[in-house]
Amino acid sequence: MPLWISCIGYESYRQIKSELIFKMNSFYSGPSIKLYGKLRNWFNFDKNNVLQVYSGKIDIGQHISSTLALISSKITGINYDQVEIIKLDTDISPNEGKTASSLSVPDSGSAIKAASLSLRKAFIKYSIKTLNVNFEDIVFDNGIIKDIKSNRSISYWDFAKTNEFNDLSIPEKFDEKEIREFNYKNDQKIEIKTINDIVTGNYEYVHDMVFPKMLHARIIRPPNYFSKFVEFTNNINHKLDELGINLLIKNSFLAILSTDEYLVVKYLDIIKQNIVWEEVKKLSEDTVYNSLKNNNKESLLVKSGGEAFYENIPSLKEFKDKNYTTLTSEYKKGYLMHGPIGPSAACAIFTDKKFTIYSHSQALYDLKLSCSEYFKIDPNNITLKFRPGSGCYGHNGADDVAFEAAVLSEKFPDIHILLKWTREDEHCWEPYGSASLNKLTGVINDEGKIVYWSNEAFSDTYMTRPSNTELHNFISYNFIINNFTKHKSTPKTKAHMGIHRNLDPLYDFGENRLVKNLVHDLPLRTSALRTLGAFSNVIALECFLNELAKTKNINPFEIRINHLRDERAINVIKNLKDHMIIDIQIDGSYRGIGFSRYKNSAAYCAVGVELKVYDDLEIKLINAWISVDAGEVAYEDGIKAQVEGGFIQAASWSLYEEVKFDTKEIISKDWDTYKIIEFDNIPNIKTSVIDQKGFPYLGVGEVVAGPTGAAISNAIADALGQTVKTMPFTKEIITKELLEN
Amino acid sequence: MSKIECNLNINGKNKTVNIHEDKPLIFVIRDELGLTGTKLGCGLGQCGSCAVLIDGEKKNSCNVLAKDYQNCKITTIEGLKTDKGLNKVQQAFKQYNAAQCGYCTSGIIISLSSVFLKKNDPTKKEILSCLEGQLCRCGSHASVMKAIDKLKAS
Ligand code: FES
Ligand code: FES
Numbered sequence: 001m002p003l004w005i006s007c008i009g010y011e012s013y014r015q016i017k018s019e020l021i022f023k024m025n026s027f028y029s030g031p032s033i034k035l036y037g038k039l040r041n042w043f044n045f046d047k048n049n050v051l052q053v054y055s056g057k058i059d060i061g062q063h064i065s066s067t068l069a070l071i072s073s074k075i076t077g078i079n080y081d082q083v084e085i086i087k088l089d090t091d092i093s094p095n096e097g098k099t100a101s102s103l104s105v106p107d108s109g110s111a112i113k114a115a116s117l118s119l120r121k122a123f124i125k126y127s128i129k130t131l132n133v134n135f136e137d138i139v140f141d142n143g144i145i146k147d148i149k150s151n152r153s154i155s156y157w158d159f160a161k162t163n164e165f166n167d168l169s170i171p172e173k174f175d176e177k178e179i180r181e182f183n184y185k186n187d188q189k190i191e192i193k194t195i196n197d198i199v200t201g202n203y204e205y206v207h208d209m210v211f212p213k214m215l216h217a218r219i220i221r222p223p224n225y226f227s228k229f230v231e232f233t234n235n236i237n238h239k240l241d242e243l244g245i246n247l248l249i250k251n252s253f254l255a256i257l258s259t260d261e262y263l264v265v266k267y268l269d270i271i272k273q274n275i276v277w278e279e280v281k282k283l284s285e286d287t288v289y290n291s292l293k294n295n296n297k298e299s300l301l302v303k304s305g306g307e308a309f310y311e312n313i314p315s316l317k318e319f320k321d322k323n324y325t326t327l328t329s330e331y332k333k334g335y336l337m338h339g340p341i342g343p344s345a346a347c348a349i350f351t352d353k354k355f356t357i358y359s360h361s362q363a364l365y366d367l368k369l370s371c372s373e374y375f376k377i378d379p380n381n382i383t384l385k386f387r388p389g390s391g392c393y394g395h396n397g398a399d400d401v402a403f404e405a406a407v408l409s410e411k412f413p414d415i416h417i418l419l420k421w422t423r424e425d426e427h428c429w430e431p432y433g434s435a436s437l438n439k440l441t442g443v444i445n446d447e448g449k450i451v452y453w454s455n456e457a458f459s460d461t462y463m464t465r466p467s468n469t470e471l472h473n474f475i476s477y478n479f480i481i482n483n484f485t486k487h488k489s490t491p492k493t494k495a496h497m498g499i500h501r502n503l504d505p506l507y508d509f510g511e512n513r514l515v516k517n518l519v520h521d522l523p524l525r526t527s528a529l530r531t532l533g534a535f536s537n538v539i540a541l542e543c544f545l546n547e548l549a550k551t552k553n554i555n556p557f558e559i560r561i562n563h564l565r566d567e568r569a570i571n572v573i574k575n576l577k578d579h580m581i582i583d584i585q586i587d588g589s590y591r592g593i594g595f596s597r598y599k600n601s602a603a604y605c606a607v608g609v610e611l612k613v614y615d616d617l618e619i620k621l622i623n624a625w626i627s628v629d630a631g632e633v634a635y636e637d638g639i640k641a642q643v644e645g646g647f648i649q650a651a652s653w654s655l656y657e658e659v660k661f662d663t664k665e666i667i668s669k670d671w672d673t674y675k676i677i678e679f680d681n682i683p684n685i686k687t688s689v690i691d692q693k694g695f696p697y698l699g700v701g702e703v704v705a706g707p708t709g710a711a712i713s714n715a716i717a718d719a720l721g722q723t724v725k726t727m728p729f730t731k732e733i734i735t736k737e738l739l740e741n
Numbered sequence: 742m743s744k745i746e747c748n749l750n751i752n753g754k755n756k757t758v759n760i761h762e763d764k765p766l767i768f769v770i771r772d773e774l775g776l777t778g779t780k781l782g783c784g785l786g787q788c789g790s791c792a793v794l795i796d797g798e799k800k801n802s803c804n805v806l807a808k809d810y811q812n813c814k815i816t817t818i819e820g821l822k823t824d825k826g827l828n829k830v831q832q833a834f835k836q837y838n839a840a841q842c843g844y845c846t847s848g849i850i851i852s853l854s855s856v857f858l859k860k861n862d863p864t865k866k867e868i869l870s871c872l873e874g875q876l877c878r879c880g881s882h883a884s885v886m887k888a889i890d891k892l893k894a895s
Contacts, residue, residue, distance in 0.1 A: 061842030061879045191835065198843035199831040199850060201778015201818035208777035262761065262768040265784070341782045341790055341878050342844040390782075391842035391879035423783040637838065641884060645841055648880030671787040671876060679872040682882040 027174045028696065029114030032056065032107050036094040039122075039168045042115040044086070045160035051076060051083045051143070053112060056096025057104040058088050059194065060362065060392035062642055062701055064104045066192040067635040068112050075116035078143040078156065080190055088386040090368050098465075099362045100394070100528065105697045106602075109634055117178060118170045119156070126164055127154045176694070189637070194388075206358050206387035207345045211416035214347075215246070216261035217408055218268045219476065220254035221425060223665045225525060226281035226484045228252050234274045240267065247271075248411055252479040255408055257417065268422070280484045282663045284523035288435045289332055292458045295521050298491050302514035306495035306504040306600060313515055316454055319443045324451070325551045328441045331540040332726040334658035335524050336433040337674065342390030343421040344397030344430075348409035354381040355409065359402035360389025366467055367399055371406050373468035374477070393649065395465050395527040397421050397430045403466070403474045427674060428666040429475055432659055433529025434460035435522070436499075438540035442509075444548045450563060453509035455540065458517040461489035462498035462532040464525070475525065491518040496599040502534040502706060505541055506597050507563035523661065531702045534598065535650065538706025542594040543713050543723050556593050556714065568629050568692070569597055569604055575627040575688055576606035583686075588612055589622055590719040594710025598703035603630040605700075607647065607707035609683070613719040617731040619655055621683035621712075629690040631698040640687045643704045647685060650708035652677035656728050748811050751776070752820025758807075766802040766810060767791045770817055778818035778847045782876070789875035792848040793817050799855040799871060818847035821854055829895070830854045833888040841879030849875045849885060857892055 036042065044052040053072055059065050065085035073080040086093065096107050127145040128135060131152055139146050146153040159165050197203035222229070229252040240247055245267055246257040256271060258264045286294070300308040319326055347358040355375070361367050364384040372379040389398060405419040421429070436459035443452035466473035472487050492498050500516040549559035557577050564570050573595055585591065590613070595606040610623040626643050633639060656675045660667040668674035709727070716734075717723040724737050745762045748755065751774060758773045767784075770776045770793065779802060782790030786804040793802045794816040821828045827835065830853045840846040849872070856863045856871045863871075868889060877885075 063838075063841070192838045192840075194843060195835050195838050195840060198840045198846050199818075199827065199834045200822065201776070201847050203843055204777070205780075205844065207781070208771075210775070261772050262764050265768075266763070339878055340842075340844070341788055341876055342780055342842075343782075388842070390844035393878075420781075423785060641838065641841065641881075644883040645880030648882050649878065652880075670785055671783060672785075676876060676878065677882075679875065679882055679885075680869050682886060685883050 026176065027113070027179050028110065029170060029172050029174070030107055030110035032094060032096045032111035033114050033170050033172060036111070037169050039115060039119055039170060040166055041094055042112060043119060043160070045157045048157065049082055051078045051156065053083060053085050054093050055085055055108045055112065056088060056094045057099045057108040058360070058362070058386045059388060060099060060360070062104065063192050063194070063638045064099070064108070065194070066190060067105060067638045068108060069193060070188070070190055070635050071109055071113050072116045075113065076120050076143065076156065077140055082142070085193070088364055090364055090384045095365045098366070103699055104701075105634055106699050109697050114170050114174065117174055118168060121178070122164060122168050123156055123159050126159055126162065130154060190635070203388065205342065205345070206347055206360055206389055207342060207420060209347045209358060209387065209416070209418060213259065214416040214418055215257040215259060215412060216264045217255050217257040217405070217417050217419040218264050218422060219404060219419070219425065220256060220268060220271055220275070221429065222252065222277040223279070224283045225475070226279065226283070227277040228280055228482060228484070229254060230276040230278050232271070232274050233276060236271060236274055243267070246412070248408060250407070250480050251482040253407070253476050255404070257408065257412065279664070283661060283665060284663055288334065288523065289437060291522055292435065292437045292519050295519050297458065297517045297519045300491050300493065300516045302500045302503050302516050304504060304512065306500065308491060308493040308497070308500050308516045314513060316441055316513065317452055317511070319452060323446045324443050326441065326443045327544070327547055327551065328439070329544050329547060329723070330725060331438045331440070331536065331543065333436050333536045333539070334727065335435045335526070336529055336653050336657050337427060337659055337668070338393045338396040338430055338529055339674065339676065340390035340392065340396060340426065343423055343426040344401040345389060345418065345420040346398070346402040346405035347387070347416055347418045348402070348405035349414070349416045350406070350409040351414045353377070354383070355406055356383045356385065357402055357406055358385050358387040359398060360387060360392065361398040361402050362392060362395070363399060363465060366465065367402055369468040370466050370471060370474070371403065374403070374471055375406070375410065393530040394433070395431055397426055399466050400429070400475050404476050407476070407480070424669045427669050431464055431525045431527030433535070434462060434526040436533065436536040438536060440540055440544045442544060442548045444552055446552070448552045448554045448559065448562065449510070450507070450548060451510035453505065453511070454513035455503055455537070456515040456517060457499050457503055457533060457537055458519050459499045459533060459536070460519060460522045460526045462526065462528050463492055464489065464527040486521065488520055489518060491516065499533040501532045501599060502537045502541070502596060504600060506566060506569060506600050507545075507560070508565055509563060524659065524666070530646070530649070531705045534596070534702065535653070535705045535709060538594065538596045539709040539713060542596070542707065542710030543717070546714050546717065547723060560595055566597070569595070572604040572606045572627045572629050572690065575690060576608050576625055579625045579627065579686060579688055580608045583623060585610060586622055590715045592711045592714025592716070592718055594707035594714065596703065596706045603628060603698040603700045603703040605643065605703040605707050607704060607711040609708070609711040609715045611712065611715045611719070613716060617734045619716065619729060621651060621681055624683045624685045626685065626687040626704060627690065628687065628700060628703065629692060630700045631692050631695040633689060633691040634697055636689050639689050639700050642700045643687055644685050646701065646704040647708045648677060648682060650705035651712060654709045654712045654727055654729060655681070656730065658728055745808060747808050749807065749815060750813065751815045752817060760807060762806070762808055764807050766793070766805050766807040769807040770802060776817045776819050780844055780847060782844070787874065787876070788845070789848040789852065790845050792851040792875070794851055794855055797855060797858070799852045818851060821850070828854060828858065829892060830857050833891045834885070836891065837884050837888040839881060839884040839888040841881045845875065845877040846881070849877065853889070853892070862893055
């Protein structure tokens with residue numbers, strides 16, 4: 001941090017910075033343009049009347065291709081229908097890192113906006129020069145510039161053949177004048193790019209790929225992570241040979257393959273009943289909450305700004321004065337799964353010493369390097385091509401299945417291998433969102449001002465994506481090399497990484513004591529699930545804030561607004577309040593709210609919930625209000641779809657979800673043993689998007705989750721007269737907590 | 742395990758396939774007939790992504806055998822279109838962009854079609870009951886509800 005910032009304090013710096021940005025109203029092209037600064041890195045005009053746009057981000061259900069096409073269409077003036085986003089292909093697309101962390105629009109959207117601005121500007125200049133006319137003499141229509149006097153015209157497609165186009169660099173910054181004319185309307189209705197194919201059954205997922213002689217495959221999984229293959233109890237080889245079924249055994253990594261998918265599915269079950277595994281280690285020894293408290297851990301101090309430091313953790317302060325009220329609380333959340341409806345899949349072929357892998361991974365470029373390391377092959381001989389999968393909410397099974405398909409394809413060269421995970425694979429083998437525990441202490445004075453705030457988060461890592469230096473993060477790699485040691489994670493320290501995401505409150509609480517605890521030797525495999533630690537940290541924060549407010553009879557809106565200095569944050573909360581007030585509360589229902597700014601640097605979101613708690617403790621969601629400020633709006637309906645989808649998923653996490661396991665195996669193997677929300681509990685949702693023209697795009701994939709969990713929890717607290725501190729809010733858990741108090 | 746000749750009527754066309762007799766309907770639809778709009782989600786009858794219409798009624802195709810449906814009219818998502826274009830459920834989904842990843846969508850459209858093709862204005866109870874067991878993980882429910890409101894209004 002520069003000296004002047006540390007002199008004025010980070011909070012003031014943040015405020016000054018946002019005011020400066022507001023006043024300058026400049027537009028920054030973002031990190032992708034620094035790496036890919038030429039127009040030709042982003043556009044291709046080889047197809048007649050079609051603008052093909054390259055992006056390093058993929059469609060994982062968030063409609064990114066539609067948003068990017070809309071951004072480009074609005075600026076270039078080419079019809080939305082004629083803009084095509086090229087599916088990520090590592091041979092031709094820009095490497096924009098992972099499609100994660102709500103960065104698709106901030107990164108790729110900003111880059112494509114910048115590229116489109118440059119393209120349009122250069123095209124107009126070129127056309128005027130070539131036609132030898134004045135600006136007033138031209139008309140611009142759907143990518144074609146016409147001289148009204150002579151009727152001569154030039155199109156983008158002509159311009160793309162010139163050296164000017166080929167050489168043109170995109171600036172890293174645009175000033176207000178250059179972007180003012182593109183202050184277009186943001187409520188434009190479009191048909192998303194994928195919808196026609198989806199509703200007619202023609203949208204091709206990787207699961208649907210077909211090639212001549214293709215082999216369908218499944219992995220033969222053991223009971224848990226620590227199981228070594230011993231033997232088959234019956235000689236099944238003869239039967240498999242007879243049916244043309246292939247079996248691949250590489251130490252404890254086993255797979256079954258056939259041209260007939262059903263035979264694979266059927267014999268997978270038969271083989272599983274005829275196989276012996278040796279249990280090298282138990283899956284778990286204790287309950288997860290005991291382990292979170294008692295296991296070895298590394299504790300880091302999180303400071304204002306959200307970074308974590310290896311520093312001594314100060315003891316909790318005591319406030320003895322009678323004007324101060326001190327509260328303590330503990331919030332708990334179990335393991336959550338991504339659980340896509342379609343299990344992960346990948347298709348791979350190894351031919352002419354080259355791999356081609358079709359995958360729906362969020363991290364195709366990382367996969368390329370990981371495969372290069374594993375197979376000891378030049379990365380130039382590996383191509384990753386994006387093909388859609390079922391919805392993706394973080395690091396799920398997509399990377400694992402792609403790696404496994406590549407391993408199989410090397411053993412069966414020149415044939416495409418289509419490997420699908422089973423429902424049980426997806427439920428039991430994906431890396432989960434970690435269980436967590438938050439211990440809070442807060443002190444509020446008689447004026448309703450919170451003067452001291454301590455939040456200690458205990459959790460496992462959210463960062464085990466595979467890479468060329470961490471091949472062990474592919475689950476099957478360990479079975480291939482028969483190594484079952486658990487790898488110890490190291491705490492990540494950057495601002496708002498993993499466990500300490502949103503641990504640093506945006507509120508001004510006088511003095512903060514924030515501790516990140518990375519707990520070791522926890523039972524289940526974990527990694528990035530939508531929001532990482534922010535879901536539990538925001539819920540703990542927002543529920544505890546209500547608990548403190550209640551001691552002084554302060555209204556939930558007031559306590560929040562009174563502790564905020566960020567105008568945009570206050571604005572979002574007021575917007576929520578205005579919307580909730582309009583709707584008359586239904587008899588017998590209860591309301592709660594939650595707020596967060598994701599990572600304290602991305603979108604702002606406030607959520608209100610109205611629900612009923614029935615006598616048997618069943619919870620029915622009735623109404624939900626969402627207010628969101630995601631900077632400049634690129635595509636309003638896209639933002640709404642994202643936050644409403646995120647709300648529903650987070651409501652499901654809050655009300656129903658927890659991965660169950662015992663000492664031997666994971667018990668949540670299917671949708672009967674891991675319940676998720678259904679259509680019978682979807683509230684009426686009203687979303688209000690606050691457009692901040694001229695401000696940077698802020699992603700919205702994750703911002704709504706924490707506030708949703710908090711709003712539900714606070715509404716339940718209102719209904720029951722006490723906060724339920726363990727998630728999910730099932731009848732069993734609520735009953736247990738009510739009886740304990 | 743022997744192979745049998747199985748005669749199916751799918752999307753108005755008669756098809757004969759030579760299959761293992763214990764082959765579930767979904768694998769015949771997807772792998773033998775190439776109609777991949779029907780999705781495999783769980784294979785356990787729990788998620789509804791493999792739903793098809795059997796004589797107009799919704800049925801999960803992953804846990805039933807193809808040979809048992811030889812005298813029925815089977816309709817998959819690809820067969821909902823009529824000469825006039827998309828059916829009204831498909832149209833409403835298109836109008837409201839009622840999908841995120843879309844993996845669950847064909848099953849949901851099939852389910853709603855089983856109700857809306859019979860009745861113009863089904864009750865909320867009938868709609869919720871046809872959607873029972875139709876899982877979506879992306880949270881497309883809100884946009885699906887908007888499409889349903891449109892269907893009810895039209
Ligand atoms: S795939 Fe048939 S119900 Fe899930
Ligand atoms: S839209 Fe992705 S599972 Fe429903």
